[in-house]
Amino acid sequence: MTQHVVVGAGPVGLAVMEQLRERGADVAAVTRHDPDFLPEGVESRLADVLYPDRAVAAFADADVVYHCAKPPYDQWPELFPDLTRGIVAGVEAAGARFVVAENLYMYGPVQARLSEDLPYAATGPKGQTRAECADIVLDAHEAGRIEATIGRASDFFGPRVRESVVGEQVFGAAVAGKRAKVFGDPRLAHTYTYVPDFARALVLLGERDEALGEVWHVPNPETVSTRRFVNLVYEAADVDPGFPHIIAAPGVALTLGGYLSAPLNYLSAPLKVLTEMRYAFEEPYVVRDAKFRETFGDAVEPTPLEDATAETVAWFESQREADETEPIHIETAPEGATESA
Incomplete structure (x- = not known):
């Protein structure tokens, strides 16, 4: 049986594990600390794969490795490239196929729809770091050291996605009967990616030879404002319906919020990122996924937006019910730790 190893147990990593387990696959999760939750049947392996020798040991029997981890936001430039190099070293030693989950930060501000052939034009540190990490992966593939493919998604939403521009600030607010906090101009079109669809696309990329050496924008639900x-x-x-749903923050407030948000509050992460990414909410942000659809057909049909938002609301409602009976303890990662995407 093929051995699948998923690095990171955040919303994307867990969704990938669930997709694989639904197929009856042999799955192991590699995390730095014991995860709070893993799907039934997933093996837990503890390793800090920032260090190549630990990645080599953790991936020893892997056939496919999925990179769904990230350092803390404020340490991306310092840690993300080395984390990527550590994972690549483990993949190379195992002779495994490598599937990387990425976002779209590396493109920087664009004046057209986002497609895979855009240059990396980010001017901020997080976007430049994402570009560097993508180059590390694709350079290793071109050199023949590994077989790799990259799947890219827009802003996430879905079950377990709390740290997102539409996580607690939108879904959490809705189930609490409060107004949503959104950034920039809410009238503009913006593509959002449903995490279960992202996971299905990543699993497919790991299965298909024609995916190798390429970057793919994963299929998204319809783009709306x-x-x-x-x-x-x-x-x-x-x-x-008569309740006012939105509090919109203009660019100036967004920048101010990014600097003033409490550094240990788990809701502060999106604000700090958006200080650099505010351009994505001040112009239309529409992602093209035609390359994926034309190559793989309807193998991954995105969930209709009404269904995806309803499923996400249901998860947030279940969490709210649990929160009312049990206090939430939010741990902050120690310096140098690796979080999960």
């Missing part, structure tokens, strides 16, 4: 997206969330949460 952020205002329409928020309205769908509040409809799914059965909030009174």
